[in-house]
Amino acid sequence: MAEQALSMYSEMKRGGSLHPNTDTYVALLQGCTMLKDIGNGTEIHSRLGELETDLFVGSTLISMYGKCGLLDKAHEVFVRIQKQNVVAWTALIAGYAEHGHGEIALKLYKKMQEAGICPNAITFVCILKACGALRATCSGQMIHAEVESKGLMQTNLFIGSAVVDMYAKFRLLEKAQDVFNKLSLRNSVSWNALISGYSNIRQDQRVLECFHRMCFESVFPDGITFACALKACGNLNDINTGHNIHTEIGERDPVKKQAFVCNALINMYAKSGSLLKAQQVFNSLPARDVVSWTALISGYAEHEHGEEALECFEQLKVKGLVPNAVTYICSLKACGAIGAVEKGEEIHTEIERRGLLEEGLVGSTLVDMYARCGSLTKAQQVLDTLSLRNVVSWTSLMAGYALIGKGEPVFANFSRMLSEGIQPNFITFVVLLNACTVSGLLNKSQTYFQAISKDFGIIPLLEHWTCMVNLLGCLGESINVENMVDKLSVIPDMVLWCSVLGACKNWGSLRFAEQVFENIGIN
DNA sequence: GTAGGGTTAG
Numbered sequence: 084m085a086e087q088a089l090s091m092y093s094e095m096k097r098g099g100s101l102h103p104n105t106d107t108y109v110a111l112l113q114g115c116t117m118l119k120d121i122g123n124g125t126e127i128h129s130r131l132g133e134l135e136t137d138l139f140v141g142s143t144l145i146s147m148y149g150k151c152g153l154l155d156k157a158h159e160v161f162v163r164i165q166k167q168n169v170v171a172w173t174a175l176i177a178g179y180a181e182h183g184h185g186e187i188a189l190k191l192y193k194k195m196q197e198a199g200i201c202p203n204a205i206t207f208v209c210i211l212k213a214c215g216a217l218r219a220t221c222s223g224q225m226i227h228a229e230v231e232s233k234g235l236m237q238t239n240l241f242i243g244s245a246v247v248d249m250y251a252k253f254r255l256l257e258k259a260q261d262v263f264n265k266l267s268l269r270n271s272v273s274w275n276a277l278i279s280g281y282s283n284i285r286q287d288q289r290v291l292e293c294f295h296r297m298c299f300e301s302v303f304p305d306g307i308t309f310a311c312a313l314k315a316c317g318n319l320n321d322i323n324t325g326h327n328i329h330t331e332i333g334e335r336d337p338v339k340k341q342a343f344v345c346n347a348l349i350n351m352y353a354k355s356g357s358l359l360k361a362q363q364v365f366n367s368l369p370a371r372d373v374v375s376w377t378a379l380i381s382g383y384a385e386h387e388h389g390e391e392a393l394e395c396f397e398q399l400k401v402k403g404l405v406p407n408a409v410t411y412i413c414s415l416k417a418c419g420a421i422g423a424v425e426k427g428e429e430i431h432t433e434i435e436r437r438g439l440l441e442e443g444l445v446g447s448t449l450v451d452m453y454a455r456c457g458s459l460t461k462a463q464q465v466l467d468t469l470s471l472r473n474v475v476s477w478t479s480l481m482a483g484y485a486l487i488g489k490g491e492p493v494f495a496n497f498s499r500m501l502s503e504g505i506q507p508n509f510i511t512f513v514v515l516l517n518a519c520t521v522s523g524l525l526n527k528s529q530t531y532f533q534a535i536s537k538d539f540g541i542i543p544l545l546e547h548w549t550c551m552v553n554l555l556g557c558l559g560e561s562i563n564v565e566n567m568v569d570k571l572s573v574i575p576d577m578v579l580w581c582s583v584l585g586a587c588k589n590w591g592s593l594r595f596a597e598q599v600f601e602n603i604g605i606n
Numbered sequence: 607g608t609a610g611g612g613t614t615a616g
Contacts, residue, residue: 105607105608106607109607109608110607112608113608137608138608139607139608140608141608142608142609143607143608143609144608145608145609146608146609149609168608169609170608170609171608171609172609173609173610174608174609174610175609176609177609177610178609203609204610205609205610206609206610207610208609208610208611209609209610211611212610212611240611241610241611242610242611243611244611244612245610245611245612247611247612248611248612270611271612272611272612273611273612274612275611275612275613276611276612277612278612279612279613282613305612305613306613306614307612307613307614308612308613309613310613310614311612311613311614313614314613314614341613341614342614343613343614344613344614345614346614346615347613347614347615348614349614349615350614350615353615372614373615374614374615375614375615376615377615377616378614378615379615380615381615381616407615408616409615409616410615410616412615412616413615413616416616443616444616445616448616
């Protein structure tokens with residue numbers, strides 16, 4: 084439709100005899116908005132002349148620029164409109180709300196009311212969205228109360244869904260669920276608002292419960308519902324449900340053609356380790372975007388197929404696609420896993436060239452890659468250049484030193500990390516205790532072990548006890564191992580028992596080994 | 607006749 088409108092427009096320009104009216108221009112600009120065709124949109128705008136200030140044409144222009152993220156242009160048009168009504172205001176607010184400028188959206192909302200214009204249902208939807216994105220809980224609750232008092236919650240499904248979505252974005256899922264339960268009508272959008280909320284806080288079991296419940300209540304899931312459900316299956320390793328959903332999608336024509344649904348399928352199989360299925364779905368796609376490739380790379384990288392992951396990384400570039408930050412992160416993980424340091428260096432150069440080093444987890448993954456490959460000098464260099472050094476990047480570096488048997492730099496970097504005001508996490512302590520083991524430092528390890536709870540308020544976990552048992556075992560402190568097992572504040576798992584048995588084997592403590600086997604229940 | 611909801615790779 085939109086394409087047709089634009090080709091009619093070309094025809095009109097060629098003929099030169101047609102005189103489009105406001106309706107024609109509104110339709111044309113809507114076409115450009117749908118196609119995100121800002122080139123044609125701007126050209127049409129330049130031909131408008133006086134018509135630009137018409138309320139209908141002007142509002143459509145604001146919407147077009149707003150949706151395409153050209154907010155300054157949207158604002159300029161808004162100012163030139165003679166008498167802005169609620170539609171013009173809302174179109175402008177929507178633009179800001181949709182492009183991460185919730186703060187401005189809220190300010191405009193206030194100004195609109197100061198100008199004597201009352202918000203309507205659509206304005207509320209936009210402003211609820213802005214509150215959700217900003218995590219503006221106070222304003223959000225006030226707006227919620229206002230729409231409630233106007234009785235809009237029960238009469239307008241858009242509003243009901245927007246309120247559920249807002250609380251979900253606040254991560255107040257109990258509240259979101261509460262609002263949802265009180266809705267008199269629910270459609271796929273209200274369900275999706277709730278489901279995506281659970282999905283974002285990784286309540287994957289809840290996601291699937293909602294999914295089934297929704298189907299039971301005869302509300303048809305759409306592409307977005309399927310995408311959330313598949314993500315949950317991947318996280319839960321629930322390949323059965325995932326496969327059932329796959330079958331269901333195959334029977335639903337518009338849904339199975341949506342790119343993001345197909346990508347969610349690839350991801351589900353890849354995450355659950357069904358790499359063959361992931362590759363099959365991938366191969367069957369008519370068009371593959373960078374997300375499809377990245378989902379596949381991630382699957383290979385996480386399941387010990389580093390070579391395949393890097394092969395995909397090359398292929399995607401051959402196809403003319405541009406890797407993004409997530410693609411680099413997954414590919415670097417593959418390099419770290421198989422020790423492909425040269426490939427890692429190549430990717431590093433690419434990241435620097437494209438200015439992506441500070442994006443998300445790119446920097447810490449790069450440190451981790453060098454550390455795993457044993458290139459500690461490079462790892463240290465990268466860490467030093469990062470403007471934001473977090474606990475993950477510090478710990479990765481320290482783990483790398485421990486891995487090659489160097490304890491001293493682990494302790495030195497730990498001090499530097501603390502002096503920068505970064506708090507260690509439980510993995511940091513695992514690394515520190517391992518460093519004590521490789522350096523044979525019993526006293527130091529005991530100091531760190533005590534510091535876990537005393538200075539940092541973390542309860543020592545299984546992993547920390549295992550480190551201590553390993554250390555005592557290495558040093559031949561068999562009596563201390565026995566004492567430690569008596570004092571455990573955690574329920575031992577097989578990993579810990581194996582460490583204990585390792586210590587027994589080192590020092591020939593057959594008697595204690597027999598006790599261990601009794602404990603595990605093997606005689 | 608102009609403005610509005612939920613989504614995939616880390």
